Amino acid sequence: MKLELLDQLRQTNPVVLNISNFVTVQDVANGINAIGASPIMSEEIAETDEMVAISSAVALNLGAFSKPQVAHILKMGQSANANHKPLVIDPVAVGAISYRKQVATDLMKQFQVDVIRGNAGEIAALADVEWQAKGIDAGSGDQDLVEIAKAAAVKQQCVVILSGETDVITDGQKVARVHNGTPLFQLHVGSGDMLSSIVAAFCAVSDGDYFEAAQTACLVFAATGELVANQLKEERPGTFAAQLMDELHLVSVADIEKIAQFD
Amino acid sequence: MKLELLDQLRQTNPVVLNISNFVTVQDVANGINAIGASPIMSEEIAETDEMVAISSAVALNLGAFSKPQVAHILKMGQSANANHKPLVIDPVAVGAISYRKQVATDLMKQFQVDVIRGNAGEIAALADVEWQAKGIDAGSGDQDLVEIAKAAAVKQQCVVILSGETDVITDGQKVARVHNGTPLFQLHVGSGDMLSSIVAAFCAVSDGDYFEAAQTACLVFAATGELVANQLKEERPGTFAAQLMDELHLVSVADIEKIAQFD
Amino acid sequence: MKLELLDQLRQTNPVVLNISNFVTVQDVANGINAIGASPIMSEEIAETDEMVAISSAVALNLGAFSKPQVAHILKMGQSANANHKPLVIDPVAVGAISYRKQVATDLMKQFQVDVIRGNAGEIAALADVEWQAKGIDAGSGDQDLVEIAKAAAVKQQCVVILSGETDVITDGQKVARVHNGTPLFQLHVGSGDMLSSIVAAFCAVSDGDYFEAAQTACLVFAATGELVANQLKEERPGTFAAQLMDELHLVSVADIEKIAQFD
Numbered sequence: 001m002k003l004e005l006l007d008q009l010r011q012t013n014p015v016v017l018n019i020s021n022f023v024t025v026q027d028v029a030n031g032i033n034a035i036g037a038s039p040i041m042s043e044e045i046a047e048t049d050e051m052v053a054i055s056s057a058v059a060l061n062l063g064a065f066s067k068p069q070v071a072h073i074l075k076m077g078q079s080a081n082a083n084h085k086p087l088v089i090d091p092v093a094v095g096a097i098s099y100r101k102q103v104a105t106d107l108m109k110q111f112q113v114d115v116i117r118g119n120a121g122e123i124a125a126l127a128d129v130e131w132q133a134k135g136i137d138a139g140s141g142d143q144d145l146v147e148i149a150k151a152a153a154v155k156q157q158c159v160v161i162l163s164g165e166t167d168v169i170t171d172g173q174k175v176a177r178v179h180n181g182t183p184l185f186q187l188h189v190g191s192g193d194m195l196s197s198i199v200a201a202f203c204a205v206s207d208g209d210y211f212e213a214a215q216t217a218c219l220v221f222a223a224t225g226e227l228v229a230n231q232l233k234e235e236r237p238g239t240f241a242a243q244l245m246d247e248l249h250l251v252s253v254a255d256i257e258k259i260a261q262f263d
Numbered sequence: 264m265k266l267e268l269l270d271q272l273r274q275t276n277p278v279v280l281n282i283s284n285f286v287t288v289q290d291v292a293n294g295i296n297a298i299g300a301s302p303i304m305s306e307e308i309a310e311t312d313e314m315v316a317i318s319s320a321v322a323l324n325l326g327a328f329s330k331p332q333v334a335h336i337l338k339m340g341q342s343a344n345a346n347h348k349p350l351v352i353d354p355v356a357v358g359a360i361s362y363r364k365q366v367a368t369d370l371m372k373q374f375q376v377d378v379i380r381g382n383a384g385e386i387a388a389l390a391d392v393e394w395q396a397k398g399i400d401a402g403s404g405d406q407d408l409v410e411i412a413k414a415a416a417v418k419q420q421c422v423v424i425l426s427g428e429t430d431v432i433t434d435g436q437k438v439a440r441v442h443n444g445t446p447l448f449q450l451h452v453g454s455g456d457m458l459s460s461i462v463a464a465f466c467a468v469s470d471g472d473y474f475e476a477a478q479t480a481c482l483v484f485a486a487t488g489e490l491v492a493n494q495l496k497e498e499r500p501g502t503f504a505a506q507l508m509d510e511l512h513l514v515s516v517a518d519i520e521k522i523a524q525f526d
Numbered sequence: 527m528k529l530e531l532l533d534q535l536r537q538t539n540p541v542v543l544n545i546s547n548f549v550t551v552q553d554v555a556n557g558i559n560a561i562g563a564s565p566i567m568s569e570e571i572a573e574t575d576e577m578v579a580i581s582s583a584v585a586l587n588l589g590a591f592s593k594p595q596v597a598h599i600l601k602m603g604q605s606a607n608a609n610h611k612p613l614v615i616d617p618v619a620v621g622a623i624s625y626r627k628q629v630a631t632d633l634m635k636q637f638q639v640d641v642i643r644g645n646a647g648e649i650a651a652l653a654d655v656e657w658q659a660k661g662i663d664a665g666s667g668d669q670d671l672v673e674i675a676k677a678a679a680v681k682q683q684c685v686v687i688l689s690g691e692t693d694v695i696t697d698g699q700k701v702a703r704v705h706n707g708t709p710l711f712q713l714h715v716g717s718g719d720m721l722s723s724i725v726a727a728f729c730a731v732s733d734g735d736y737f738e739a740a741q742t743a744c745l746v747f748a749a750t751g752e753l754v755a756n757q758l759k760e761e762r763p764g765t766f767a768a769q770l771m772d773e774l775h776l777v778s779v780a781d782i783e784k785i786a787q788f789d
Contacts, residue, residue, distance in 0.1 A: 097314060189296055235512055250760055359566075501560070
């Protein structure tokens, strides 16, 4: 765990380029901003190469899934590879909708992803493990989460983050687990999308160690959410969303170290 | 009024599928989440049937009104009918823009809606009653709101919710009115869109009684807004929006019963 | 500076039509609503003329930059001209992406803009002045901001607002500067987009004096943000965003006069 990456991120203010889920796009941009990076969003394929050129990392959210967006995702993924920019994918709802799984699988044959971040149902789908997914939620199942994450990482040859009560981060061999967090993340649509783009921001300052970047981003995000939740007397998803932005901006490495729980 | 539907909704956590207004999509997803259902959003027509299959109700917001979206709305409405899923329509701005009224009218000939939720100007347009509408607002007029709502319900053969200071809910014969609410709803863009999708969530657990579902959803939403407004000393639309999410999650049947005003 | 325009705006409640940045669209709609105008948003070119007809001002945000949106922007700009509605442009990221600059430049040859609102990097690009821009941020540079704004105003024959720590407003000859504000605006994505649409709302009640409208809108917005920031003990971007909506609704001319700093 390299928490000093948070300070580096804030000093270098990397530009994170996003094709973003239309549902959560403003939240994601604000989250990137709050943590200390600089968001840029695009909907137009003609500006892809220029956008990639000025960016330090790319996050592609497969919740943006109309056909023009899929073409855009393909081009941006390939451009990120060609320009050696770290590439993070959030495979929204591939566990619930077979059409999404098929398109996502096709896409990932055409570029090399560095980090995939999804919930258990999504990661299981990418690993071809049976799993019950329901809507955007994680679903439930009996498989061991670490094994699912490892299988997906081996299959896709990248770092995998399986988000949940415990975040599992693996490169297929090494495994880290982050135990911080709060159930309020699940009550706020866009928490996962925001984490995916924050992972990209950490990759931008990681000097190529995406396993380290991924676990640090998970710890920072989960611990920040927990700090906010600890200040609330009740489960207040609206207040949580606003204060999560506050705390992403204010949280320090020392604050996180005090409550960090990982192995 | 069947307030126990709120508890049923929270126990069964129905999936509500939305084609959503691009202006308010995150708010709508968060509102569905907060009340206790599970949102899923789509922009791609190829995944329509699969999405409908995993959903318990469908909400189509005509604020999403580009031509590809209209084609998507048509297909999703027909798929909802074919799969016997309750179908709610929010006819955004059909009272102000004749192009929207024409497209909406055409759409509703091609599938059968279960509930329409709109403001006075929108419902009047669908009932072919003269009414002055201005922008997204309700406009003002002299016609009796109950008669307008009834006329629209008879014409479209469905339940109609005419939202406003008083919500009028009718199946064309029976009429319910909800008197709770707060002017802050009008100051927050997306309140109406959110209500429409929450109506769909209640329809999902209503065992086919959409008149009951519609009025209960209106009471829950209006009373929740009123509870939030009562805690604010001034008209604070931004704070209201955040706390509305909080209270949709926290509000109980007993809280609502204490202030419920309907007939 | 004509602060009485704020009261006029609230009395007449002008409809502001927007082609809006997909990233910030709900925030912009809520901001227009909060200040006392009435927002209407569109994504469909077929409804352009009808939408312009019911509007009192038009704001086109070039963050909406897919090809269908650019066609829509062109048509709406031309319709605004033909119908003598004030036209405000926000040239998002034209300083960072040459493709955007080229498309924006082409667009502005095909309709006449009344006000352009951008950051230093964006305005410099439109004035053909060298400037370093990074992502959506302003970048930094040595040129004198007033000269850049003047050059852009002369080139585009319109009023230019160069937003930043100090807002520079010019018609190419006369110059006003607004010194109010807060760094929190930069931490909240969408502050600039919101200001652009609020400028359009002030133009709607300005009786054609767009230089006056532009500087008054800047003062109202900057001072409102400053009032909110003064109540916060720390830099809280999420809380700031919610309370900015509150204060846009609550702020009075007298409140603004107390802290106004301009020349």
